[in-house]
Amino acid sequence: SVQKTDYSINTSSLLIAAFKVFQQELDTKHDKYERLVKLSRDITIESKRTIFLLHRVTSVPNVEEVLNEADVKLDAVRQKVGQIAEELRGEDLYQFHKAFTSGVQEYVEAVSFHHFIKHRTLISLEEINARLVFMRHEKMDTKVGAEVLWPGTCVLTFQVTHTDYLLGVADLTGELMRMCISSVGNGDMDTPFELSNFLREIHDGFSYIGNTGPYEVSKKLHTLRQSLSKVEDACYTLKVRGSEIPKHMLADVFSSRTALMDQDEGVP
Amino acid sequence: SVQKTDYSINTSSLLIAAFKVFQQELDTKHDKYERLVKLSRDITIESKRTIFLLHRVTSVPNVEEVLNEADVKLDAVRQKVGQIAEELRGEDLYQFHKAFTSGVQEYVEAVSFHHFIKHRTLISLEEINARLVFMRHEKMDTKVGAEVLWPGTCVLTFQVTHTDYLLGVADLTGELMRMCISSVGNGDMDTPFELSNFLREIHDGFSYIGNTGPYEVSKKLHTLRQSLSKVEDACYTLKVRGSEIPKHMLADVFSSRTALMDQDEGVP
Amino acid sequence: MSVTEMFSYIQGFLSADQDIREDIRKVVQVLEQTAREILTVLQSVHQPTGFKDIPSKCLKARELFCTVQAQIADLKTKFPVEQYYRFHEHWRFVLQRLTFLAAFVVYLESESLVTREEVTNILGTEVDREKGFHLDIEDYLAGILIMASELSRLAVNSVTAGDYGRPLRISNFINELDSGFRLLNLKNDPLRKRYDGLKYDVKKIEEVVYDLSIRGLAKEQEAEGDK
Amino acid sequence: MSVTEMFSYIQGFLSADQDIREDIRKVVQVLEQTAREILTVLQSVHQPTGFKDIPSKCLKARELFCTVQAQIADLKTKFPVEQYYRFHEHWRFVLQRLTFLAAFVVYLESESLVTREEVTNILGTEVDREKGFHLDIEDYLAGILIMASELSRLAVNSVTAGDYGRPLRISNFINELDSGFRLLNLKNDPLRKRYDGLKYDVKKIEEVVYDLSIRGLAKEQEAEGDK
Amino acid sequence: MSVTEMFSYIQGFLSADQDIREDIRKVVQVLEQTAREILTVLQSVHQPTGFKDIPSKCLKARELFCTVQAQIADLKTKFPVEQYYRFHEHWRFVLQRLTFLAAFVVYLESESLVTREEVTNILGTEVDREKGFHLDIEDYLAGILIMASELSRLAVNSVTAGDYGRPLRISNFINELDSGFRLLNLKNDPLRKRYDGLKYDVKKIEEVVYDLSIRGLAKEQEAEGDK
Amino acid sequence: MSVTEMFSYIQGFLSADQDIREDIRKVVQVLEQTAREILTVLQSVHQPTGFKDIPSKCLKARELFCTVQAQIADLKTKFPVEQYYRFHEHWRFVLQRLTFLAAFVVYLESESLVTREEVTNILGTEVDREKGFHLDIEDYLAGILIMASELSRLAVNSVTAGDYGRPLRISNFINELDSGFRLLNLKNDPLRKRYDGLKYDVKKIEEVVYDLSIRGLAKEQEAEGDK
Amino acid sequence: MSVTEMFSYIQGFLSADQDIREDIRKVVQVLEQTAREILTVLQSVHQPTGFKDIPSKCLKARELFCTVQAQIADLKTKFPVEQYYRFHEHWRFVLQRLTFLAAFVVYLESESLVTREEVTNILGTEVDREKGFHLDIEDYLAGILIMASELSRLAVNSVTAGDYGRPLRISNFINELDSGFRLLNLKNDPLRKRYDGLKYDVKKIEEVVYDLSIRGLAKEQEAEGDK
Amino acid sequence: MSVTEMFSYIQGFLSADQDIREDIRKVVQVLEQTAREILTVLQSVHQPTGFKDIPSKCLKARELFCTVQAQIADLKTKFPVEQYYRFHEHWRFVLQRLTFLAAFVVYLESESLVTREEVTNILGTEVDREKGFHLDIEDYLAGILIMASELSRLAVNSVTAGDYGRPLRISNFINELDSGFRLLNLKNDPLRKRYDGLKYDVKKIEEVVYDLSIRGLAKEQEAEGDK
Ligand SMILES: [Mn+2]
Ligand SMILES: [Mn+2]
Structure with missing residues (x-):
């Protein structure tokens, strides 16, 4: 067979030399992308587990304990976010955004759920970002993009984007809905109304933003509306059921029920 | 608010004890799944890079060198497959199949491409599996599912499924098509016809299987048919172009051309 | 080996x-039929008159579970x-239904949660995966969740049938179940969705x-409900 | 901060x-218009008469690139x-087109491959990402591949115009380019697809x-083609 | 025969x-209009005032079914x-709606399940497939399931209208229906999906x-409902 | 005329x-912003405290509709x-939303159905198609159906807020609306799909x-609601 | 006006x-039939024997365009x-086909590009949008692009038929067309997609x-083609 | 008749x-297997060596069609x-494939278009719909179109195999087929889509x-192909 002379062996070629540089540049980028994807998956899993843990607050007496345990878990997640920040040192965050956006959204969901349970307010983007500041000891020379505090130490930050924040909060509403239904199931008469108001505020916020936000947000609006309607229905049920008995009698009813169940406790 | 008595603190509960076991079982499974996904991604990337490397054979004089380099890369990939086998020790392969199927398919694609270039035949499933046997030194006690050869050492095997093999071979055809076009571009008059026959055999094989195979295979048939038609077109062009000059003159034409290009070589 | 041979x-x-799958499908269809029959037997407990002879219905269901065992024994020979x-996909659904039915029978008999071991005994599967045809943990859990939803229906219908003690006992049982599930880290999968449904059962x-409490109907049967 | 405030x-x-994106879109539209104008200038080299005054066409294109520089300078101020x-998505496409045009001009002028640095000079972008508005490496490569396809067309049309030396020189050039691309590990992305197209250009x-060789038409202009 | 002739x-x-399909479409449109009119007549039973004169509404619906018969007779002539x-696809949907309406009328008149024979009488179709334009069995079942969902609505509204006996009777009826469907081995098709909806109606x-029971509103009519 | 000239x-x-479309898009964006502001005002009626000052919210919405009129007047000048x-596609969506909002305001003010004429007055469009920028009849109907779903939410929340009379009035209103829609012969289009959603609102x-009736909470206001 | 009346x-x-749409659909179907007939007449120019009597085929097509005019006149009366x-959507497709056919006839007759005015004359539509049933400019352009692809086929077949001069003339014509289109700023719509196909026609x-040149077959007719 | 009985x-x-469908599915599966075997036999004509013994391949295919006839005879007994x-949906696909194979055999044998009657003879179906298991006309057309695309592949590969006369004959055949299809008024259905593919085959x-003509390779056989 007739084979053409090869050009790639012409190692002196400027063109080939240039492409060898390109090869390295591309491989480096892809490798970084892969590492970020893996970090993102880890963050997703741990955040989800934190959310599961937090749902226990509706059934345990010691809420603080759960919150602390969750905070420890979240600290571990933040360490992973720190690793992302490390990877992004001196890079353009948006260049690799697709690799870790889903993990970050899940973290926002977890941390805002934690915050809501503790403070009954919506965590702000600033508050989230304030906890994503990492101290690093530099073994080698200081790199670009990291602020030098004193020799050998620097501060790394990670900035959650507005869109990731919004998407995380949109998912939060699903967890709030679950918490609301659980509260009703546990005989809690106040939390559902509180959650309903909070969820309604978030819903109104999202409908104020409407379709000016990113496409992914609009996609989640339907689920959000369903969650709200489930919560409103739950509050409605509490109200109509409660309407059958004068308000001042409720306390009696419940104290007797609690007593009733204390007796039952030994039964598996 | 009225809060119900909690049952989860009732640590003596048999039910809760059972669910603690379930929690561990599920977490262990999910963690394993995640590790397998990561291994699969690594395998995919390295296999793809091997394929890129192998495509250089159409332009370099020393094919052996490229093949050896590719084999070294494939060895690294096999190590990763070994790690999968390690994870699957004593497990049901199919339980975690979704986690690593794409990586394994890509490995099949790479290794069968390597095999075709070397032997001009289709690698068999047995040949593939024969190279996925791993020796392991056991630090701890011997586990189930691994055959014990002598104390401290055992053999681990990984079995590529028939479906993954088929899907990998289906993807191989795309690479064969690329190789065919490259060969024509490099003035190689024989490889295209060889590739066209081989590809036609694979095509006929797939159409013999038809829709009795898994759904994913049927999906790839269209691409396969397109590849075949590109290769057939290339051979057709070689033939009609070649028809304008008597066969015995071809050698002259090409030897003069090669000479011509040798002179040019210094020009970038 | 040539390409054609390959x-x-x-x-x-x-x-x-494909033959294996065809065989499996056939046995699974028969299993589904038996499952529907057991369901029909157990469904009648929701009728006002059904509350009286729960034990006899359980016995009848137990008999049908022998048929199930034979059919599962047959299924095991197919692959x-x-x-x-x-x-797995072929029998996943029916095993979940059968687990639900086994759990429901056990609950009706003893008001306790069936263990995974008990289900495997009732259905005739293995306990350990290594030993062969077993019950996947997620399928077991899914079956339990189907039962939870059946129990919420039972609570409603037991009031209609005038049995005011049962709902409170169901409530205690289901609350403990809920606590158990809260310990699990579920993925975003069908099981998670089913578990979300449990919250509604608890709520119901x-x-x-609550309805019984405000009417003072829960108290009288309290002693009875303690059993 | 209240929810509403948030x-x-x-x-x-x-x-x-959105305002930023709107601004960017407008400048990019203007850039696309300029790119189309440069293309129209360069397209005429494919005409039988066009081969004579390639240099003047290149000059004219170079002038239009000054406009491009001004427009890119404007674009930089928008974000x-x-x-x-x-x-990136907003200007990715037009930057690839402009890279192609710059590479084509440089090839027509000197029959050599434009470097990434040269493109950034011609377009008025930065070389280093850290310094600001730069040319992404994948966009640079995409632009080069568009040119490769244009060169295969040029090879065909130069024969029509009676220039039998050019195809061989193009062939050498494009083969070296192909060798370069073989070194890269591309993902399954648009660039990979475009690179697959290069194989067809090489083949064409x-x-x-080949057509010239068998007719002995390549030889006479060999000396000329060596320049 | 040449290719052109062929x-x-x-x-x-x-x-x-195509002409046949066009003709069918037109008649089906008219049938849909009549179906909507019957629906409007029957919908009014859900109004608080509607419970009084159910018989007269049924009579009115029966009259409209004569129109349906004429239209179906027309349809038969079209193919x-x-x-x-x-x-089949052309009239499948409207025949299901009409079956629902026929079943609803029969239920309102006699609180019994319409048989397939009765539906064919009311609509003017054939009983046997062999005899011609008949009612496909799956369409019959689909119509019955639409009615089940309408009955759950009726149960709710009859309480609003102060009729406390009807829900219990509906409950018994629908339970029997549910048992009936459990005898069927449905494929994974639209009918199966619709049947899955039945359990929500049963529960509702x-x-x-339950609501009537716990408030002691069901008792007086229980004996009556037991029949 | 040469090809180039042409x-x-x-x-x-x-x-x-393209300029026209760009202009339209800009005005429509502003309109959408205003529509979202009106929505925010009206949505607050769902809050427990919101039921008290519905009239003041309506007034505020009416003011914002003046802005809408100005913006639509502006839109008219663009083409x-x-x-x-x-x-049409450019403003179809926003006009449907605005119709919904107008219909909701009118319902909150007078508990009556807004006519197409009223909507055109509120929005500042023409009544007749011939006269120019009008409200397409299908868009009007779509807007009405969006309101129906908002009313079912309002019925739920008004109970939560302790207003037990409103749901019955909403029920009558929505039933009338349903009868109206049943007169229409809708094609298989988006409107038809939306209309299918209406029956869920009716049921809800x-x-x-029903919940109010069985607890005797609807009685006091029943006489009133019957009119 | 009551809700029912409204x-x-x-x-x-x-x-x-709906009646209007039905009427339009019928006329459009007839138009499509005529368009297919014209196509059959013109397709025969691709046959080796077809090159001889292009003029007579054009005449025959012209006659059929009279039928088209009558049918379009009928269409105008329908709305x-x-x-x-x-x-618009109803006739958009057929008008594009008819434009293609008109443009093809004109090209075969005079080797020139049909103007929009000429097309409107041939089809019997209005020139100005204000005057009524006109030819939308984007549909005109789409029709032209369909013809371009037909011309690339003609170039191939004219070689087969032994007419070596025509391809060069077609090449010049299509290049001019391409330059023309490059003046347009097309959106990302179906037209843009079609235009992207043009460059394949140009290349083909x-x-x-090229094939003619390298074999010295183009030379004799070159002078002629240059005009 | 009680509900349960019913x-x-x-x-x-x-x-x-369901039994019928199961039976049909099984026979259809076997038919598909035979169809794939026939395909394997006929596909070998594309191989360089395959052109020599087309007749023997056709004979082998004819034999396999006897098996098809037996299987279709079996199928007829199932319903x-x-x-x-x-x-219909069960065998629609395989009948189209078999029609393609029959048409391909007939073309290879005699270079003529198989009629529907011939296909029914080869497959053993009825000609008239009234007589029973027939070949639906749209399925016949679909099979023909599949063959057209196979023929374009054959044209390419016959050149590779050195047979320069065949392509011209295929070209004439396919042009006639195209004219035939243009007589049909196809709806916007799968058949229409398939037909749109035909023009690519024609062009190919x-x-x-063309490639043969320009190299003077088609000449010797032209006279023959002209008939
Ligand atoms: Mn979540
Ligand atoms: Mn590949």
């Missing part, structure tokens, strides 16, 4: 695979024992208990 | 973002310098060279 | 087919009798009965 | 068209009046009324 | 609209003139010219 | 239906003859003929 070999494998998960039962 | 704040951010990849040019 | 002949065939399934009606 | 002329035409349907509201 | 009125409106864009024709 | 009866009916369209084959 594809013939693979085609042989694929045919065999290589170590390839359970290769064909809570409402029934 | 959403107002976010809404403010989103509006600002924060460190957020290049946030808005090879066919032209 | 294709001309085929075109004649295709035109005839060859043995090609029922060739055009049970909750209505 | 295409230059055509480009002029296309540019003009030739007879090309309404050429650009009926269940609210 | 909806009856609306139904009248909807019916009228109010100012609602052209309301029903260039390759035909 | 549903038992219905279940009997449904079972029978009542007048319910062809009830189960024309380009093959």
Whole structure:
């Protein structure tokens, strides 16, 4: 067979030399992308587990304990976010955004759920970002993009984007809905109304933003509306059921029920 | 608010004890799944890079060198497959199949491409599996599912499924098509016809299987048919172009051309 | 081996695979039929008149479970024992239904949660995966969750039938179950969705208990409910 | 900060973002218009008469690139310098086209491959990402591949115009380019697809060279082609 | 026969087919209009005032079914009798709606389940498939399931209208229906999906009965409902 | 006219068209912003405290509708009046939303159905298609259906807020609306799909009324609601 | 006006609209038939024997265009003139086909590009949008692009038929067309997609010219083609 | 008849239906297997060596068609003859494939278009719909179109195999087929889509003929192909 002379062996070629540089540049980028994807998956899993843990607050007496345990878990997640920040040192965050956006959204969901349970307010983007500041000891020379505090130490930050924040909060509403239904199931008469108001505020916020936000947000609006309607229905049920008995009698009813169940406790 | 008595603190509960076991079982499974996904991604990337490397054979004089380099890369990939086998020790392969199927398919694609270039035949499933046997030194006690050869050492095997093999071979055809076009571009008059026959055999094989195979295979048939038609077109062009000059003159034409290009070589 | 031989070999494998699946499908269809029969037996407990002879209905269901055991024994012969998960999708659904039915029978008999071991005894599967045809943990959990939803219905209908003690006992049971599930880290999968449904069952039962409480109907049967 | 305030704040951010994108879109539209004009100038080299005054066409294109530089300078002012990849999609396509045009001009002038540095000079972008508005490496490569396809067309048309030396020189050039690309590990992305197209360009040019060879038409201009 | 002749002949065939479909579509549109009118008549039973004169509404609906019969008679003339399934999709939907309406009328009149024979009498179709334009069994079942969902609504509204006996009777009826459907081995098709909806209707009606029970509103009519 | 001249002329035409679309898009964006502001005002009626000052919220919404009128007046100037349907897609969505909002305001004020004429007055569009920028009848109907779903939410929340009379009135209103829609012969289009959603709203509201009835909470206001 | 009256009125409106659409659909079907007939006449120019009597084929096509004119005249009567864009989708496709056919006839007759005015004359539509049933400019352009692809086929087949001069003339024509289109700023719409196909036509024709050149077959007719 | 009896009866009916479908599926699977075997035989004509013994391949295919006839005879026994369209979807696909194979054999043997009657003879189906298991006309057309695309592949590969006369004959054949299809008024259905593919086949084959013409390879056989 007739084979053409090869050009790639012409190692002196400027063109080939240039492409060898390109090869390295591309491989480096892809490798970084892969590492970020893996970090993102880890963050997703741990955040989800934190959310599961937090749902226990509706059934345990010691809420603080759960919150602390969750905070420890979240600290571990933040360490992973720190690793992302490390990877992004001196890079353009948006260049690799697709690799870790889903993990970050899940973290926002977890941390805002934690915050809501503790403070009954919506965590702000600033508050989230304030906890994503990492101290690093530099073994080698200081790199670009990291602020030098004193020799050998620097501060790394990670900035959650507005869109990731919004998407995380949109998912939060699903967890709030679950918490609301659980509260009703546990005989809690106040939390559902509180959650309903909070969820309604978030819903109104999202409908104020409407379709000016990113496409992914609009996609989640339907689920959000369903969650709200489930919560409103739950509050409605509490109200109509409660309407059958004068308000001042409720306390009696419940104290007797609690007593009733204390007796039952030994039964598996 | 009225809060119900909690049952989860009732640590003596048999039910809760059972669910603690379930929690561990599920977490262990999910963690394993995640590790397998990561291994699969690594395998995919390295296999793809091997394929890129192998495509250089159409332009370099020393094919052996490229093949050896590719084999070294494939060895690294096999190590990763070994790690999968390690994870699957004593497990049901199919339980975690979704986690690593794409990586394994890509490995099949790479290794069968390597095999075709070397032997001009289709690698068999047995040949593939024969190279996925791993020796392991056991630090701890011997586990189930691994055959014990002598104390401290055992053999681990990984079995590529028939479906993954088929899907990998289906993807191989795309690479064969690329190789065919490259060969024509490099003035190689024989490889295209060889590739066209081989590809036609694979095509006929797939159409013999038809829709009795898994759904994913049927999906790839269209691409396969397109590849075949590109290769057939290339051979057709070689033939009609070649028809304008008597066969015995071809050698002259090409030897003069090669000479011509040798002179040019210094020009970038 | 030539390309043609290779594809013939693979085609042989694929045919065999399809035959296995066909065989499995047939047994599973029969199993589904038996499951529907057990369901029909147990459904009648929701009728006002059904509350009286729960024990006899349980016995009848137990008998049908012998048929199930035979059918599952048949199913086991249809495929290589170590390839359970290769064909899992085929029987996943029916095993969940059967687990639900077993759990429901056990609950009706003893008001306790069936263990995974008990279910495997009732259905005639293995306990350990290594031993062969077993019950996947997620399928077991799914079956339990189906039962939870049946129990919320039972709570409602037991009030209609005039049994005011049962709802409170169901409430205690289901609350403990809920606590158990809270310990699990579920993925975003069908099981998670089903578990979300459990919250509604808990809520529904809570409402029934509330209705009984404000009318003072729960108290009289308290002693009885303690059993 | 209340929920309402939070959403107002976010809404403010989103509006600002939209405004930026609107601004970028407008400049990019103007850039695309200029790119089409340069293309029209360069397209005429494919005409039988066009081969004579390639240099004058290149000069004219060079002038238009000054306009491009001004427009890119304008584009740079529309968004924060460190957020290049946030808005990348907006100008990705036009930058690839402009790279192609720059590479084509340089090839026509000197029959050599434009370097990434040269393109950044011609377009008025930065070389280093850190310095600001730069040319993404994949966009540079995409532009080069568009040119390769244009060169295969040029090889065909140069034969029509009676220039039998050019195809062989193009063939050498494009083969070296192909060797370069073989070194890269591309993902399954648009660039990979485009690179697959390069194989067809190489094949096409090879066919032209073959046609010339068997007719002995390549030889006479060999000396000329060596320049 | 030349190719042209053959294709001309085929075109004649295709035109005839399209004409038939056009004719069918027109009659089906008219049928849908009549179905909507019957629905409007029957919908008013859900109004608080509607419970009083159910008989007169049924009479009115019966009259409209005469129109339906005429329209179906017309439909039968539009296509060859043995090609029922060739055009089935065109009237499938409206026949299901009409079956629902017929079943609803019969239930309101006699609180019993309409048989397939009765539906064919009311609509003017054939009983046996062999005899011609008949009611497909799956369409009959679909119509019955639509009615089940309408009955759960009726149970709710009858309480609003102060009729506390009806829900219990509906509950019994629907339970029997549910047992009936459990005898069927449905495939994974639209009918199966619709049947899955039935359990929600069953549950809804049970909750209505529960609400009446816990308030002691069901007792007086229980004996009556037991029949 | 040379080809170049002709295409230059055509480009002029296309540019003009694109400019029109750009202008329309901008005004529509502003309209959407206003619509969202009205929505925010009206949505607050769902809050427990919101039921007290519905009138003041309506007033505020009415003020914002003046802004809408100005913006629609602006929109009218952006394109030739007879090309309404050429650009219909641009404003179709926002007009449906605005119709919903107008219908909701009118319902909150007077508990009656807004007519198409009233909507055109509130929005400042023409009544007759011939007169220019009008409200397409299908868009009017779509807006009405969006309101129906908002009313079912209002029925639920009004109970939560302790207003037990409103649900019954909403129920009557929505039933009348349903009868109206049943007169229409809708094609299989988006409107038909939306209309299918109406029956869920009807059912939902009926269940609210049921919950009030069985607890004797609806009685005091029943007489009133009957009118 | 009561709700019922209002909806009856609306139904009248909807019916009228559906009738119009039905009428339009029928005429369009007939138009499509005529278009297919013209196509059959013109297709024969691709046959080796077809090159001889192009003029007679054009005459025959011209006759059929008289039928088209009558059918379009009929179409115009089916809807109010100012609602052209309301029903545009119905005839958009066939008008593009007819434009292609008109452009092809004109090219075969005079080797020149048909203007929009000429097309409107041939089809019997209005030139100005204001005057009524016109040819939308984007549909005109789409028709032209369909012809371009037909011309690349003609270039190939004219070589087969032994006419070596035509490809070069087609090449010049299509290059001019391409330059023309490059003046347009097309959106990302179907037209843009079609235009992207043009460059394949250009390339294909260039390759035909190349094949003739390298074999010295183009020379004799070159002078002629240059005009 | 009680509800239970009625549903038992219905279940009997449904079972029978499912059994029929199961039977049909099995025979169809076997038919598909035979079809794939015929395909394997015929596909070998594309191999360089395959052109020599087309006749022997056709004979082998003819033999396999005897098996097809037996299998179709078996299929006919599986369901009542007048319910062809009830189960049409089950065999539609395989009948189209078999029609393609029959048409391909006939073309290879005699270079003529198989008629529907011939296909029915080869497959052993009825000619008239009234007579029973027939070949639906749209399935016949679909099979023909599959063959057209196979022929364009054959044209390419016959050149590779050194047979320069065949492409021209295929070209004439396919042009005639195209004219035939243009007589049909196809709806916007799968058949229409398939037909749109035909023009690519036509073009592809024309380009093959062109390549032969320009190299003077088609001449010797031209006279023959002209007939
Ligand atoms: Mn979540
Ligand atoms: Mn690949």
